[in-house]
Amino acid sequence: MTVRPARPVRIVMVDDDAADVAFTRDVLADYRVANRMTVLTDGLQALRYLRRLPPYPDAERPDLLLLDLNLPGLDGLALLDMIRADPVLHDLPVAVLTTAPVDQAILRARGIPASCFLLKPVDFASLVHVIRRVEGFYLQVER
Numbered sequence: 001m002t003v004r005p006a007r008p009v010r011i012v013m014v015d016d017d018a019a020d021v022a023f024t025r026d027v028l029a030d031y032r033v034a035n036r037m038t039v040l041t042d043g044l045q046a047l048r049y050l051r052r053l054p055p056y057p058d059a060e061r062p063d064l065l066l067l068d069l070n071l072p073g074l075d076g077l078a079l080l081d082m083i084r085a086d087p088v089l090h091d092l093p094v095a096v097l098t099t100a101p102v103d104q105a106i107l108r109a110r111g112i113p114a115s116c117f118l119l120k121p122v123d124f125a126s127l128v129h130v131i132r133r134v135e136g137f138y139l140q141v142e143r
Contacts, residue, residue: 008034009131012062014046014079015039015097016071023121024066031124033131038062043074047082050089064131065094066118077112084113095130097122 011028015021021039028035038059040046049056050065065083069076076096083089096114118126 008036009064010060010062011035011037011064011066012046012049013037013039013066014041014043014071014076015066015068016041017068020068020097020120020122024127027122027124027127031128033128036060041072043071043076043079046071046079047074050083050092051086061092063093065092066097066122067094067114068097068120080113093130 013021013024025037028037038049040049046065046067048054049059050061052059067076067080069080071079080094080096083092083094093115094113095116095118096112097120098117099120116130118130
């Protein structure tokens with residue numbers, strides 16, 4: 001059995017709502033989850049980041065993408081379709097952020113290709129559950 005050292009989880013959050021971003025950062029900080037969170041505010045910016053196009057040639061592949069669907073420019077659904085069609089990114093874990101349980105049911109019924117759905121504002125238990133589903137990831141809590 002191989003024991004892997006814990007490392008900070010690499011999260012990319014794509015959301016143009018500063019309050020939701022701040023709340024998610026606070027949740028991670030309050031529970032002292034070691035993370036490196038990059039925030040992007042629109043779908044085109046996120047696509048450039050994920051594909052390591054300028055101005056992001058050194059971008060690291062995230063362990064988890066937190067994706068709001070209502071984005072300016074390239075919306076979250078179009079971005080998600082592009083991620084799933086990309087041979088390099090197709091298996092990236094994506095948690096779609098929704099504002100109501102009914103939104104989640106509608107999105108599931110439409111066959112949206114997300115790894116999972118999270119209600120906004122993001123709560124710690126749901127976020128940890130999603131992070132633990134990422135294969136090979138060990139949650140590190142700072143003491």
